[in-house]
Amino acid sequence: MTQTATLPATVTSGRDRLVLAVLLTASFTLAVDFSILNVALPVIGADVGLALADLQWIATAFALFAAGFTLLFGRVADLAGRRRMFLAGIALLGVSSLAGGLATGPVLLLAARVAQGLATAAVTPAALSLLTTSFPEGPRRERALGLNGALMAAGFTTGAILGGVLTDLLSWRWAFFVNVAVAAVVLAVAPLVLAESRPARRPRLDVPGAVTVTGGLLAVVLGLTSAGEHGWAAPRTWGALVAGIVLLAAFAAIERRVAAPLVPVRILGRRRVAWGNLAGMLAFATETSLVFLLTIYLQEVLGRTPLAAGLSFAVLGLGTVLGGILGPKVIARLAHPPKALALGLAVQAAATLPLVFLGSTSAWLPVLLAATFLGGVANLVAIVGFLVTATSGLPDSDQGLAAGLATMSQQIGITLGIPLMSAVVGAVLATLGTGSPDTVLTAVRTAIAVNTALTALTAVAVRLALPSPRR
Incomplete structure (x- = not known):
């Protein structure tokens, strides 16, 4: 019997730690890429010749392909091998990031962002399925998924902060070059610690x-x-x-x-898979769009600089890390992952509610910081609950598919949350007819109210759809 087999369920071997380090580093880097360029968009546009109206395509080109190809690449990973897909995606990330950092025109820059999106679609489901197949169901897998969820959520916030710091101190190009260094390290270490993983019987595409x-x-x-x-x-x-x-x-x-x-009906027929993915998508959509709304509030209402606005979310980042650590403990205490998912969403809604009453002075900053910290903790408890709910109780042959569904849900959530809340803000501004700070504040508060209501309704729906089993 190997050493790993004799370890208690809560103990992690040295090799397991290396596996975690490789997979979590990749997942965190890809999460950062969703937001790292947002603060720098005007500077990038001026350098490469993109008009102001076209700047959003720097973000959209990445998000479109990251979300659209995730499910397909999750199944291809089952066919070709999850480790092979993971390594190919990391290599593509490194090459495309190098191209983006060296781009002097819009065509190469946008092509690099498309390739980064494809790399994300390849790596993320492969990494998640490698994670679930490397750790058996129970506390060790829940802890690994908790860390993965924490870093995925924290990565979005970290990207906003890191993008501002790199742009101010060095250049926006370093937002690309950082990926090149990470890809090189992962490609050097991953083949030594990751075992190939694929179903015993390969499905047809x-x-x-x-x-x-x-x-x-x-x-x-x-x-x-x-x-x-x-x-x-x-x-x-x-x-x-x-x-x-x-x-x-x-x-x-x-x-x-x-x-x-590609998606067997029997998988979607599992209530935990279906409801877990729906709730997970909304958990990512509500929290990432809240960051967007509060960025507008900090800059357009309180007059903060982009860098100062980004640094304000460091507290949220700390909350997400704490939530990722607490998530497995909450699941163990409640003994029912969907219950932890619903509880996390309910607390997130309660923490977000005070932000509906934000005012136009800096006196509201302590409220904002406290609310985002508590909401970040709760959101990560919900995300860990979602990952465990959506991927447990399935054979290894379906882990690539389950991981692809879960990854697709989180990426679509990150992608659609901001446009939805932006549409609410735009509708209010169009109705009121002005762009003054007071009008922007009204629009932001309305969108935060919608965000809070959506989170609360999702919590109630999950609790009713996935009740605790009878003893």
Whole structure:
């Protein structure tokens, strides 16, 4: 019997720590990439020749492909090998980041962001499935998933801070070059510590399903992004959303008929998988969009600089790390992961509620910091509950699929949350007709109220749909 097999369930071996370090470093880096360029967008546009109206494509090009290809690449990882897909994605991340850092024109820069999105879609589900297959169900897996969730959520906040620091002290190009160094280290260490993982029987690739679900997700995310920029009535918004719905409906029909579906109906028929992924998507959407709303508040209402606004979220980052540590403990105490998921969302809603009453003076900063810290802790408890809920109780042959679904949910949540809240802000500003700080404050408070209500309703829905088992 090996040393690892004789360890208690709560003890982690040295090799396990290396596996965790490699996988979590990759996941954290990819999470940072979602937001690291946001603060620097005007500077980047001036350097590479992108017009102000086109700056949002630096973020959208990444998010579109990261969300749209996740499910497909999760299944390809089951076919080709999860370690192989992980390493290929990390290599693509390094090359594309080098290209982005050296870009002098918009074409190369946007192509690099597309490639970074594809790398994210390849690496994230592979890393999550390697994590779940490396640790058996129980406290060790829950702890690993807790750390993964904490770093994924903290990465979004860290990206905003790091982007401001790098842009002010060095150059926005270092936001790309940092990835090159991380990719080199991971590629050097990962082959030594990661074992190949794939199902004993390789499934066939469902090509029609892959085409329709990828196209549908791309269209939906594009439509939601357009809603935040142009409003819900714009032809490009509803046209993309209708196309996405049609393609996803076709995907659902295909999955019921093919012999080897990309997403077996039996998986989605599991209540914990379906509700866990829905709640996880909303957990990511509400918290990342709250960061967006508070960034507007800090800069447009209180007059803070981008760097100062980014540093204000350091408290939120600490809360997410603490929540990732507490998440497995809460699950162990409640003995029912969906209950921890619902509890985390409920506390997150309660912590966000005071922000609905934000005022126009700096006296509200202590309230903001306390609320975001507590909300960050609760959000990570919910995210850990989501990851455990959505990936437990499944055989290893389905872990790549479950990981792909979970990863897709978190990336779509990160992608759609900001456009949705931006659409609320835009609708209020259009109704009031001015862009004064008082009007912006009203719009932000309205969007925060919607955010709070959505979080609370999700908590109630999960609690009702996934009740604790009878003893």
